[in-house]
Amino acid sequence: MTFSRRDFVKTSVLGAVAGVGGSALPTKADADDGPQNQPSRSGAPKPTIICAHNGYAYVEAAYAFLKSGGDTLDTGIRVVKGPEDDPNDDSVGLGGLPNEEGVVELDACCMHGPTRRAGAVGGVRDIKNVSMVSKAVFEHTGHVMLVGEGAERFAVAVGFPRENLLTDRSRKIWLLWKEFNSDRDWWGPGIADPHWHPPAEQSKPQAELWRDRIEHLRQRAADLGIEPDFQMAAVQRVLFPPTGTIHCSVLNEKGEMSGITTTSGLAFKLPGRVGDSPIIAAGCYTDQDVGSAGATGSGEENIKVAGAHTIVENMRHGMAPQEAGMDALKRIARNYNGDMTKLRYVDMTYYVLRKDGAYAGVSLWEGYSEGHPHTFVVHDGTLRSEVATPLLKGYSQEWPPFPPIPEDLKKNSEYLK
Ligand code: ASP
Numbered sequence: 001m002t003f004s005r006r007d008f009v010k011t012s013v014l015g016a017v018a019g020v021g022g023s024a025l026p027t028k029a030d031a032d033d034g035p036q037n038q039p040s041r042s043g044a045p046k047p048t049i050i051c052a053h054n055g056y057a058y059v060e061a062a063y064a065f066l067k068s069g070g071d072t073l074d075t076g077i078r079v080v081k082g083p084e085d086d087p088n089d090d091s092v093g094l095g096g097l098p099n100e101e102g103v104v105e106l107d108a109c110c111m112h113g114p115t116r117r118a119g120a121v122g123g124v125r126d127i128k129n130v131s132m133v134s135k136a137v138f139e140h141t142g143h144v145m146l147v148g149e150g151a152e153r154f155a156v157a158v159g160f161p162r163e164n165l166l167t168d169r170s171r172k173i174w175l176l177w178k179e180f181n182s183d184r185d186w187w188g189p190g191i192a193d194p195h196w197h198p199p200a201e202q203s204k205p206q207a208e209l210w211r212d213r214i215e216h217l218r219q220r221a222a223d224l225g226i227e228p229d230f231q232m233a234a235v236q237r238v239l240f241p242p243t244g245t246i247h248c249s250v251l252n253e254k255g256e257m258s259g260i261t262t263t264s265g266l267a268f269k270l271p272g273r274v275g276d277s278p279i280i281a282a283g284c285y286t287d288q289d290v291g292s293a294g295a296t297g298s299g300e301e302n303i304k305v306a307g308a309h310t311i312v313e314n315m316r317h318g319m320a321p322q323e324a325g326m327d328a329l330k331r332i333a334r335n336y337n338g339d340m341t342k343l344r345y346v347d348m349t350y351y352v353l354r355k356d357g358a359y360a361g362v363s364l365w366e367g368y369s370e371g372h373p374h375t376f377v378v379h380d381g382t383l384r385s386e387v388a389t390p391l392l393k394g395y396s397q398e399w400p401p402f403p404p405i406p407e408d409l410k411k412n413s414e415y416l417k
Pocket of ligand 1: 242244245263264265266274275276277295296297298299300
């Protein structure tokens with residue numbers, strides 16, 4: 001997530017706005033049919049893993065497990081457990097950025113195609129591997145979804161350890177946010193509210209405002225003991241609270257499929273806020289007869305279009321993976337009547353895998369900034385990272401709204417690019 005998303009939007013979004021009327025959105029994908037929809041040509045499907053970019057380091061080992069006969073859901077768990085266990089991935093599991101009260105709350109859900117079972121947990125504190133807890137829900141109960149304290153007690157009962165998920169680094173970033181940014185949080189009005197307006201012009205020159213604000217925050221980051229190399233990254237997380245999640249869909253050579261999604265959700269969210277990730281049909285959906293899909297990005301928007309389910313249903317009715325994903329993205333855009341002033345604060349990436357091994361990664365925008373496109377990871381015999389096909393030309397902007405950062409400030413920081 002980078003600062004320069006916003007100034008690029010000035011040109012790219014304006015380009016995209018022209019001609020927008022409700023559902024008639026100009027799309028990059030319409031003009032550019034990517035190479036991502038090729039099914040396997042052999043009889044049996046090629047074992048395939050598709051996941052979000054932060055799963056890359058864990059896919060090779062998971063693929064070997066899949067090839068050796070490992071279950072598709074257990075394969076997905078091997079991928080997503082990597083970021084869950086990594087204290088430096090601050091979007092998932094241990095080290096996830098906390099809610100506005102400084103408490104890490106995790107969400108996850110999964111679907112096991114071969115047995116057509118599903119499990120989900122939401123708002124879980126103190127339990128790191130919520131992906132595995134979501135599987136335990138269907139293994140050990142007759143329920144599909146458990147939330148909050150009940151989900152935690154269930155996890156402990158089936159053997160998951162309680163542990164502190166707030167790393168020192170995430171705690172300091174939260175403190176920085178509390179001290180300097182708490183008036184720019186997730187209380188309303190949100191962009192979907194009819195009373196929401198874009199920010200008014202500031203009286204001070206923008207460059208001056210930014211310089212003051214960034215230097216002030218950087219100094220406080222230093223005072224809080226955040227290591228010098230990470231101070232600007234911490235400032236960035238405070239100014240533009242990041243999202244982050246991992247989804248993984250898996251297919252084996254028997255044609256069995258599973259999907260799983262896990263997250264710490266939006267940084268500094270309201271306590272109890274649950275996004276799309278643990279919602280079966282939004283953050284993840286797998287139908288053994290059709291395919292599997294999952295999502296990362298603006299959870300509130302994805303819930304409203306039941307994104308993963310919409311995509312799988314689209315494929316059931318004959319759409320190719322890319323087309324199916326694009327249709328879900330168009331529904332998100334339609335919910336704002338194609339209003340680019342609002343849509344630029346929304347972003348979404350879908351990971352789509354059809355039962356025959358055809359796949360696609362699609363995103364609402366091209367990425368966060370030029371040179372930082374949305375990517376996803378695929379392994380179907382060869383591990384690689386691919387660029388997602390965007391619906392809209394241009395780059396999304398971080399929420400909350402803020403005026404553009406001056407060029408000279410960006411040039412002077414590794415993180416403010
Ligand atoms: N979708 C997640 C949520 O809204 C966040 C993300 O994917 O970045 O909680």
